[in-house]
Amino acid sequence: MSHTHETYPDTHHDSYSKTTFGFWVYLLTDFMFLATIFASYIVLCKNTFGGLTPRDIFSLPYATIQTLLMLCAAFTSGLAGAYLHRRSKGGTLFFFFLTFLIGLVFLGMMGHEFSHIFAAGYSWKSTAFLSMYFTLIGMIGLHVIIGLLWMIILIIPVFKQGITAVSLKRLTCLRMFWQFINFVWVLIFTFVYVLGVI
Structure with a gap:
């Protein structure tokens, strides 16, 4: 008597692969959108019309700190x-929490930078340069x-239920x-801060 062994598709792996691939497509689309804004900034950044220039508002040490914060956020989100893939609830929550705090500090620094421009009497309406700067x-x-x-929304179920197949896919995309x-x-x-001050 011959025995046949049936193989069944790994639906979880297929679903995970499709989700991550779809998200890569989204990121590519988003990058193209941001690249369009970036290109517009490069074209218009010299149009200051006697107002503030990049050298007037950019602080390279300040922007460097912001960049270090973003690198730390990338590192902690990677951890x-x-x-997450080890199914370690504690480690996942801890490092996403650190990423969240770093993101808040980054936003605070960005808001502080914007407030100085507003305090000087300028806004996104003042010049083409400032318009594209604020946009970018x-x-x-x-x-x-x-x-x-998004992090808050995804972390709450992990805190309550632990790491599931669904949370694994969603947090991987995050x-x-x-x-x-x-x-x-x-x-x-x-290309904006470093080249803008040299």
């Missing part, structure tokens, strides 16, 4: 992802806010999102 940096701030709110924000910010730091 959270590592503990503001979009990064919006991404950070979305990342923080980790990818934070890595993406970090990558974009490093580009902005290099």
Whole structure:
């Protein structure tokens, strides 16, 4: 008598792969959108019309601290992802919590930077340069806010139920999102802040 062994598809792995692939497609689309804003900034950053210039408002040490914060957020979110795949609830929650705190500090520094420009009597309406500056940096701030709110939404079920197949997929996408924000910010730091003051 011959025996046949049936193989069954790993639906969990297939679902995980499709989710991460779909999220990579989203990140690529988002990058193209941000690249369009970035290109517009590069074209218009010289149009100051006698107002504030990049050298007037950019502080390289300040932006460096912001960049270090983003690198730390990428590192802690990466560690959270590592503990996530080990199904370690404590490690996952701890490192995502650190990422959350770092994100809050980053937003606070961004708001402080904006407030100095407003205090000087300028806004996004003043010049083409400031318009694109607020748009570009503001979009990064919006991404950070979305990342923080998304983190709260996803962490609550993990805190209550532990790590499930669903939370694994969703938190993996969240980790990818934070890595993406970090990558974009490093580009902005290099081509907007560093080149803007030299």
